[in-house]
Amino acid sequence: MMGVPPCRAPLRLLPALAGWARGRGAPLSTGALTGPSRRHYKKETLPASEGPIPPVTVTEIRQYLRAQGIPFHDGYSCLHAPSLFVEGLGEQKPPAGSARYSLFIDKTTGSFVCTATLAEGTWQDFQASVELKHKGVPQAGLQQLDGADQAGEDARHIWDRALPLWELLDEEETQTAKAMFGISKVSDATLKRFGVRYLRTARTLVFPWFSPRGTGLKGLKLLGAECQGDTVLYVENTLPRPSAYYNLFGLPLIGRRDTEVVLTGRELDTLALYQATGLPSLSLPRGATCLPPALLPYLEQFKRITLWLGEDLRSWEAAKLFARKLNPKRCSLVRPGDQQPRPLEAFTRGMNLSKILRSALPAGHKSIISFRQLRDEVFGELSNVEQVAGVKWARFPELNKLLKGHRKGELTVFTGPTGSGKTTFISEYALDLCMQGVNTLWGSFEINNVRLAKIMLTQFAVRRLEEQLDQFDEWADKFEDLPLYFMTFHGHQSIKTVIETMMHAVYMYDISHVVIDNLQFMMGQEQLTVDRLAVQDYIVGAFRKFATDNSCHVSLVIHPRKEDEERELQTASIFGSAKASQEADNVLILQDRKLVTGPGKRYLQVSKNRFDGDVGVFPLEFSKPSLTFSTPVKGKARLKKVKDDNGAPPKQAPAGGSGASKKQ
Numbered sequence: 193m194m195g196v197p198p199c200r201a202p203l204r205l206l207p208a209l210a211g212w213a214r215g216r217g218a219p220l221s222t223g224a225l226t227g228p229s230r231r232h233y234k235k236e237t238l239p240a241s242e243g244p245i246p247p248v249t250v251t252e253i254r255q256y257l258r259a260q261g262i263p264f265h266d267g268y269s270c271l272h273a274p275s276l277f278v279e280g281l282g283e284q285k286p287p288a289g290s291a292r293y294s295l296f297i298d299k300t301t302g303s304f305v306c307t308a309t310l311a312e313g314t315w316q317d318f319q320a321s322v323e324l325k326h327k328g329v330p331q332a333g334l335q336q337l338d339g340a341d342q343a344g345e346d347a348r349h350i351w352d353r354a355l356p357l358w359e360l361l362d363e364e365e366t367q368t369a370k371a372m373f374g375i376s377k378v379s380d381a382t383l384k385r386f387g388v389r390y391l392r393t394a395r396t397l398v399f400p401w402f403s404p405r406g407t408g409l410k411g412l413k414l415l416g417a418e419c420q421g422d423t424v425l426y427v428e429n430t431l432p433r434p435s436a437y438y439n440l441f442g443l444p445l446i447g448r449r450d451t452e453v454v455l456t457g458r459e460l461d462t463l464a465l466y467q468a469t470g471l472p473s474l475s476l477p478r479g480a481t482c483l484p485p486a487l488l489p490y491l492e493q494f495k496r497i498t499l500w501l502g503e504d505l506r507s508w509e510a511a512k513l514f515a516r517k518l519n520p521k522r523c524s525l526v527r528p529g530d531q532q533p534r535p536l537e538a539f540t541r542g543m544n545l546s547k548i549l550r551s552a553l554p555a556g557h558k559s560i561i562s563f564r565q566l567r568d569e570v571f572g573e574l575s576n577v578e579q580v581a582g583v584k585w586a587r588f589p590e591l592n593k594l595l596k597g598h599r600k601g602e603l604t605v606f607t608g609p610t611g612s613g614k615t616t617f618i619s620e621y622a623l624d625l626c627m628q629g630v631n632t633l634w635g636s637f638e639i640n641n642v643r644l645a646k647i648m649l650t651q652f653a654v655r656r657l658e659e660q661l662d663q664f665d666e667w668a669d670k671f672e673d674l675p676l677y678f679m680t681f682h683g684h685q686s687i688k689t690v691i692e693t694m695m696h697a698v699y700m701y702d703i704s705h706v707v708i709d710n711l712q713f714m715m716g717q718e719q720l721t722v723d724r725l726a727v728q729d730y731i732v733g734a735f736r737k738f739a740t741d742n743s744c745h746v747s748l749v750i751h752p753r754k755e756d757e758e759r760e761l762q763t764a765s766i767f768g769s770a771k772a773s774q775e776a777d778n779v780l781i782l783q784d785r786k787l788v789t790g791p792g793k794r795y796l797q798v799s800k801n802r803f804d805g806d807v808g809v810f811p812l813e814f815s816k817p818s819l820t821f822s823t824p825v826k827g828k829a830r831l832k833k834v835k836d837d838n839g840a841p842p843k844q845a846p847a848g849g850s851g852a853s854k855k856q
């Protein structure tokens with residue numbers, strides 16, 4: 193297990209013990225990664241427009257199926273059809289709505305999976321299969337999912353060594369182990385039903401991932417626990433590694449006729465929920481961080497899905513987004529709150545879980561709502577000020593003081609003089625958030641992904657890896673487990689293609705932060721200045737809309753206009769009309785003027801902050817070996833809040849950030 197220091201979050205993901213990543217259901221995945229001694233590291237990439245995934249619409253899919261004479265019916269997230277991959281079944285015409293329709297085609301991406309044979313592929317693969325079938329070629333060999341190879345073997349090895357919790361040496365050991373995980377009230381019968389085991393040597397619970405066909409072991413999750421005062425800190429490891437771990441825990445226990453399910457964020461919640469209510473329950477493989485579309489076919493049978501993911505605002509936000517993918521009409525959401533903690537806690541506190549489930553709110557969106565419907569949301573925001581403020585940077589405490597945090601749905605515009613280190617800074621700023629579980633998508637048009645990943649890996653390791661190549665694998669392995677994706681665009685691109693790719697990434701990977709470096713690469717070659725301004729306005733507007741519609745933060749690098757080199761940049765120095773700064777929620781400027789405070793110093797200026805109005809500047813200290821910009825530790829308080837963006841960086845370190853002011 194890698195030695196990543198504990199963090200504040202009650203649950204965090206550690207790198208998997210070993211494994212492969214296959215990016216199941218993700219047509220754009222990087223391909224197989226081998227065991228722990230590998231040298232290559234690859235993050236998943238998204239395609240350029242000429243890449244392998246032309247967007248397909250559900251209308252086109254329907255037309256194609258009709259034209260090919262393939263019967264289908266409309267599900268919640270997928271179209272259901274008889275499978276081509278099951279011998280003979282494709283020829284028959286089962287009645288509409290039949291459970292024998294085992295082929296699921298994702299309405300958004302066209303990707304398919306056959307739940308009977310576990311064949312899967314892209315929309316293009318599907319069309320190719322249909323053609324081959326017409327030519328009489330058998331379909332059996334297409335991408336079987338259950339080749340879990342190395343990870344499967346490793347999992348089997350651990351599984352065989354783990355014991356059922358109720359078969360430990362004595363009752364006392366069982367009780368101690370249960371207490372350690374906060375599951376003293378969870379009965380042996382429940383643990384047995386879900387097949388939970390205990391790995392004595394590592395003092396971890398072991399949750400199995402069985403193939404949906406109920407045969408082989410595909411992987412497992414190991415859960416460790418540390419008690420800190422009254423709270424239990426859980427540490428997770430999965431086999432295969434998180435990016436390839438697609439276990440809907442509890443799936444083999446779901447009956448064909450079950451039409452309702454409760455989705456939880458943790459296996460322990462599912463145990464508690466089942467024991468308390470007897471209702472079918474599944475837990476998502478990576479909690480509230482994502483709902484991979486590859487899981488959607490397995491949720492199609494449910495007419496009603498209740499999402500009860502956790503007790504914090506982040507889980508609530510995630511539940512709202514997941515309901516969109518699942519089809520909000522069938523979803524209800526349990527709102528986190530003191531009287532509605534997560535299922536395990538509610539169970540431990542002796543609360544009535546059925547009652548909490550009954551109070552779940554329908555996710556169906558209505559465009560006109562009254563304050564009465566909003567008041568609980570308003571209360572939630574008022575009572576969770578810290579969480580509402582967003583994810584805090586770990587490396588830039590001064591940025592937290594000004595911006596308070598990184599929030600979904602906002603647009604940040606970032607500018608600075610040419611060559612001042614914009615890419616280097618924005619890379620670390622995004623990496624910091626990504627390391628805290630913010631699913632991040634990079635659009636680097638100026639420098640290629642290898643160079644960018646090299647900068648990021650150096651910043652991640654906080655050292656010059658060129659001179660310590662023996663450490664490369666260790667850092668690359670950890671880096672690989674970050675929820676980080678890259679678009680494969682390079683050079684000029686149309687905004688339409690970029691936005692389409694971003695939407696695809698949001699659907700596939702639940703991206704909540706997109707970084708675009710930089711806007712000028714979407715501007716095309718228009719010669720006329722007026723046109724260029726209009727084009728830029730249009731692009732900024734498109735990113736703004738994307739951020740709002742997808743509840744996703746967009747950080748957009750824009751070059752400044754050519755200005756007097758002696759003068760500080762201001763909000764008005766951003767290239768183009770005023771649109772960029774008007775649309776932005778935050779404007780950040782990297783100031784590189786060599787001020788009296790030190791040679792070569794940079795300052796970060798927050799010149800607009802729509803969230804609470806605090807603006808100001810703070811110095812950054814660049815470390816060349818690690819390419820990082822930490823805030824200097826020496827000296828007194830460094831942050832200076834200023835009245836407006838004409839406020840120049842401080843000539844001396846100001847005391848205590850006095851002079852703070854709010855800006856409308």
Ligand SMILES: Nc1ncnc2c1ncn2[C@@H]1O[C@H](COP(=O)(O)OP(=O)(O)OP(=O)(O)O)[C@@H](O)[C@H]1O
Nearest residue numbers: 608609610611612613614615616617792794814819
């Ligand atoms: N504060 C700094 N002091 C010295 N060198 C720096 C600093 N920040 C970045 N650099 C180095 O300067 C070079 C340019 O940095 P970077 O590409 O991040 O700048 P940029 O502002 O994005 O450039 P451009 O305007 O071309 O987009 C890199 O080699 C980087 O390592």
